[in-house]
Amino acid sequence: MMKTETASAGLDLPPDARIGIIAGGGSLPVEVAAGSAGQGYPPFIVLMEGEADRLPELCRYEHETLALEAIGSLVPLLKHRRITHLVLAGEIKRRPRLTHLRPSLGLLAVIPLVVMALARGDDGLLKVLARGLEARGIKVIGAHEIVPDLVVGEGVLTKAAPQKSDRRDIEAGFAAAKAIGALDIGQAAIAVGGRTIALEGIEGTAGLLDRAKLLRGHGRIAGKTRGVLVKCAKPGQELRADLPSIGPQTVEAAHAAGLAGIAVEAGRSLILESPATLSRANELGLFIVGVAAAEPSDG
Known part of the structure; x- marks a missing residue:
């Protein structure tokens, strides 16, 4: 690595x-x-x-x-x-x-x-x-x-923290998000029950969360099942633009989709309107966590 x-x-x-x-x-x-x-x-x-x-x-x-x-x-x-x-x-x-x-x-x-x-x-x-x-x-x-304060650090940023099952979702979501990132398709994935159930496409993260909400509403995701939105930079990401980001709207949409929390790549993601984002996550009981993720070497 x-x-x-x-x-x-x-x-x-x-x-x-x-x-x-x-x-x-x-x-x-x-x-x-x-x-x-x-x-x-x-x-x-x-x-x-x-x-x-x-x-x-x-x-x-x-x-x-x-x-x-x-x-x-x-x-x-x-x-x-x-x-x-x-x-x-x-x-x-x-x-x-x-x-x-x-x-x-x-x-x-x-x-x-x-x-x-x-x-x-x-x-x-x-x-x-x-x-x-x-x-x-x-x-x-x-x-x-x-504005270096926008960069997400490693660790749990909210009162709520990921459970053991959430950690499995985070691992599955990161693997999927990195895979579509390598194809320059998107930067995010949603994992539920240890497997990826939705990938970000051209509609962006908001559209991804809307799809997850519909899947849960249609019974394709069990009502009480937790789940995690994962966002990470693409392999070889141009760090001067288009870094993955989350904000208050992301938190609201993740909650509406029935997810337990959000995981983002530490050091390579941004948290916008940070006080409002973290405050709303705490009000809704969602976790936000920064996770380190190394990229594989080309050799």
Whole structure:
């Protein structure tokens, strides 16, 4: 086994650094923006049109809206705003429609990269995008480097703790989540009674939990059977973007699906809106645990 790379704890920024945030949906862009501003680096926010959904909190900073199909103008925009460091934060639910891309000199340079990345899947797209930006002088950094407190540590984070049967579910869920992660399909699985009963697909974790809720409602999962949602980084995960995360909505949905708790990969996962997430888990009696998981070596 080789040592698994973990999200680094913080970042030393030069005094003249200028941080930009590509903001998708959810609370992560808000937390990154607040963390950046709190360190004396007021961010510039690129609001992804139709994706960013926490506009009142994001629009208090300098910002500009950008359509996915106008991605070719991203580099000129960042250069114009003198951005030196860029964070990709939040969920982007759809891909740009290549037939609707707006022509630009910047786009002509990145179209081959985008097409190649789309063929490789989500994580491939993130890696190629990061390399393309850095080749143009903009350093891509992870949300966890701006707000290291978001990274889940190892151990039980809630009042409730996993039982022996839950540990079997966690082991089964991790194995399944790593397997689909290797195929770049998803980052999560649900295990009940020591076996995996549902895998995350394109619908994301919310859709996965909805399916588990339906299965329980239809009697496919015994009413009193416990179960665990497991989330972990993909093998070879691009740690600067798309780290697995949980938040208050995850806790609510896991409870609605009748699960006993949530296990996430320690050091390579994020917990968003942490006080609210842990408080709600405690109110509902769910456990949240960070579990170390090493990746197998290629040899």
